[in-house]
């Protein structure tokens with residue numbers, strides 16, 4: 001029996017829902033609100049990071065959206081979601097890794113700095129940050145608090161925009177020299193004070209010292 005803990009807006013959970021449809025699998029759905037219910041002790045036992053998705057297969061919890069996809073493809077191999085050629089399989093895994101390690105976090109920052117911001121600003125700051133602080137992922141607490149407090153002026157937004165741009169360029173193989181156009185740099189928010197440097201091979205942000213083409 002398959003059970004899926006997910007949330008309507010969750011892009012990570014949508015990956016699993018698409019895979020289930022592709023494979024013609026049905027599951028019992030547990031719809032989460034992500035309003036704090038992801039930190040309930042009972043849910044944290046299934047997913048210690050307090051995030052969706054979580055797949056339960058005959059009572060065994062599988063977490064991490066890409067890992068769930070690989071799991072489903074192994075346990076229910078037909079129709080397969082993976083190509084057969086090893087190089088093509090490696091590319092699928094590489095693409096998933098890019099999303100998991102860079103793109104998703106940047107999407108989260110941009111979502112909190114824009115769409116989720118207005119309702120969250122109506123909650124008193126201390127209360128809002130206390131709710132964020134329930135997350136076991138401490139870096140995420142900082143990202144959310146800053147993105148909601150400062151919106152597009154958050155120091156993390158500039159980094160997120162550059163990460164998404166460089167990830168996209170990298171995945172499209174359009175950015176072999178680690179550069180982005182000046183137009184893209186100008187469109188980035190002003191507070192370009194990167195706290196971290198990333199290790200994307202085609203990174204386009206100032207944080208790792210790559211050049212910006214005039």
Ligand SMILES: N[C@@H](CCC(=O)N[C@@H](CS)C(=O)NCC(=O)O)C(=O)O
Nearest residue numbers: 010011012051052053064065066135
């Ligand atoms: N690396 C995880 C990320 C999961 C994740 O962050 N999910 C978001 C929704 S897309 C979530 O549950 N957020 C709740 C929170 O931040 O408290 C995966 O791919 O499963």
